Every structure is written in structure tokens, then in C-alpha cells.
Amino acid sequence: MAKYKDPCGSPVFDETFRDKLEQLFRWRRDVRRFRTDQVDSELIEELIATSALAPSVGNSQPWRFVNVADPNRRATIRANFETANADALGNYSGERAKLYATLKLDGLDKAPVQLAVFSDTQTPHGHGLGSRTMPETLAYSVVGAIQTLWLAARTQGIGVGWVSILDPTAVARTLDVPDAWQFIAYLCVGYPEEEHMDPELVRHDWQARVDISEFIVER
């Protein structure tokens, strides 16, 4: 980031870049199988800095990153996932339950870097602009940062997996963060064991892609 030098004038993004960007969008994956190689900590800091180039409501910059390094806390988070995942499985039956049980839905076993991401609902930045009628836009700002980090990570060959099968209140307690921090995502980060263009849940017949035309209406 420090070495970034902007060219003069506003940039032009040509067709070659656009094609490559589309390839990036297509090859970004939710990764659950990681190699155990460490990721350079400077690279992680750079990715977090890049994520902060995302838009935020009122420029409130509500993103808060917790680098979860302590093995005991990691173990508690993993137990949190195991409980929530067992509960989730209990809500399916028949073939769907069998399929659910075969899916690998987290990389908590091996991911060398684990980031818990929060939204500071009391952020002093931005002076509340834009979030009065929709306070949830603070959380949305954090999500924009996460998608930005995800894309930037992929260009470095680094995979990200978002774990949401967690009791969010317990996560906040485990990580001992301020009460005003709302838990958004738990990210497993590291070099992936394998690469795919198709999402895991498509490949394992859980849910296919749906044609976008089904999701557009006019008013």
C-alpha cells in the first residue's frame, strides 16, 4: 500500500483489465481447505488496508478486525461452530441431511490466519451521516470491505472462507471486544489446497446457480 503511486489524471480500465477482473470475480471462492503454510503478516496487513478502500456510510469506516491468534480462543470458536453446525444438521432430514453431513463448511481446522470482523455501531467517525434511517448500513459497509479483501487476497493466491455458522454473541464474548462491536464475519485465511471455478455448494449438488433474469423486475 505504501508503495502505491497514482498516475496522473483519472485512470482508464481497458478491455484486457475488465476481462481479467471478470476472471477474478469468477475464481474468487469460499475456501475451506487450507495448506498450513504461514501467510506473511505484512501481506495480511496490506489486505486489511486495501479492504478499507471500500465505501462506508458517511465515511464512518466502522470495520474492526480481530486477528485471532490465541489457540484457546481459536478452540472455543471451533467448538462454537461445531455446536451450531450440529444444530443446523438437525433441521434437515432424509437425503438433504445426508448431503449436509458430507459438506465441509469451514476451514477452522487448518487456516493459518483467522480474522473476526466486526462493525463498531458506536463509531465516532462519519458523525452518523447516512445511517439514521438505516443503521444497518454500518454493517453493510463492513461487508463491502470484506468483499474487497476477498478479491485482493485472491490476486495474491490467498483464499478466504467466511464462516457464519456461529453463535455471534458467543463469538464476541470469546474475543472480548467492546459491547458496541457487532459481529459480522469470521474469516479463515490462507493458501488453498485446491482451486476451482465452481462454488463448492454447486459442485456437491447443494444449490445450483440461478439465472439472474429471475432476480430482476421493473417498476
Next chain:
Amino acid sequence: MAKYKDPCGSPVFDETFRDKLEQLFRWRRDVRRFRTDQVDSELIEELIATSALAPSVGNSQPWRFVNVADPNRRATIRANFETANADALGNYSGERAKLYATLKLDGLDKAPVQLAVFSDTQTPHGHGLGSRTMPETLAYSVVGAIQTLWLAARTQGIGVGWVSILDPTAVARTLDVPDAWQFIAYLCVGYPEEEHMDPELVRHDWQARVDISEFIVER
């Protein structure tokens, strides 16, 4: 989108691409001043299709796009904004109120394309996977799609502005969408009148960027 052909094997994103991607992140702006030139409708459909390459919880694809074309509905949305914005101004005082009143916070006056984006909280896709303990991850999936669309639009020279100063319940009523659709964002889309690398709220001294190191903790 239809013309996309993936190369053999997994892609390599080199330093040239990474630098250009960082430039894209830095030059993506929340645009509020639009030229009135129309945007080709096929291009809008392509951008929406690209947005659907974002991750979604359980591959639930909960994004729903409403292309708001009717002038009466647009006028109602604009009145909704004017009311919410006047209320917001009433909550500031002194210099901060004066500054707030000078800010242009929406492009509803001229944006040729207006997209309201919703999350289908009852989406049949994904079979509920991943969203049991955190149902808000459906909305978060939609936000990832919006950030993806925003970046893709910028590479085509198209600006996007996210209007959040709205009564969300009234927006849903104005656009006559299913009850299960949760309003996420109202996007103004079009060719920008001007381009900047610094956010409008930084340029007008509302809120500066904060060093990311303030937002990272270790546990």
C-alpha cells in the same frame, strides 16, 4: 457475460493486474453528480449478472434488483429522501449543521438508471444453509453483490451512488415488492460529471480517512 471464455487451468493475477486493481479500489467513488446520457440497458444487465458472481450464504443468491423506471415512483422515492434528509439535518447543530446542508448526498435528480436492491429473506435457494444463527448473512450477501457491481461499473466508466437516507419501509411500499423482500440499497447509476480519487466527504471536510492500524486488534 455470455462471451466469457475461461482459460485453461487456474488463473494467475500478476503484479500489473494487482496494481490496476488497487487503482480501481482507490478510484471507485460514491457518485452523486451524473450526466443525463443514457446507459445502454444491456450494459446494466451485464453489470447485474456480474454482481451475481459475488459469494452468497449457502449459495442462496438472495439479491433482487428492481429497475425503477416509472417517473411517479422515482418522484416518490425522491420525496422520501428529501424528508429523511431534512430530519437528518435537524439532528445537527452549529457548524456541523451548516456543513451538512451544503453536502450533495444523492444523485436522484439526474441519475438515468435507478436500481433498488433487496434481499429475499424467504429465498428458496440455498436451503437455509449457513444463515440459521445469522439470518442477516442474506443481506450481507446482497451487499457483496453491490460492491462487485460497483467495481465492475467503474471499469466501464459508470458511476454508482448508494442512497441510504430513506425510510426503507416506504421504499418497499412505493416499489410494490413482496413482503419478504428486505430493502438494502437504492443505487443511482450513470456516467459521472466528474471524477475524483478522494471521497466527497473527505474533500468537503466531513470525515477524513483514519489509519487502518487503529482498527486492528489481536486476541
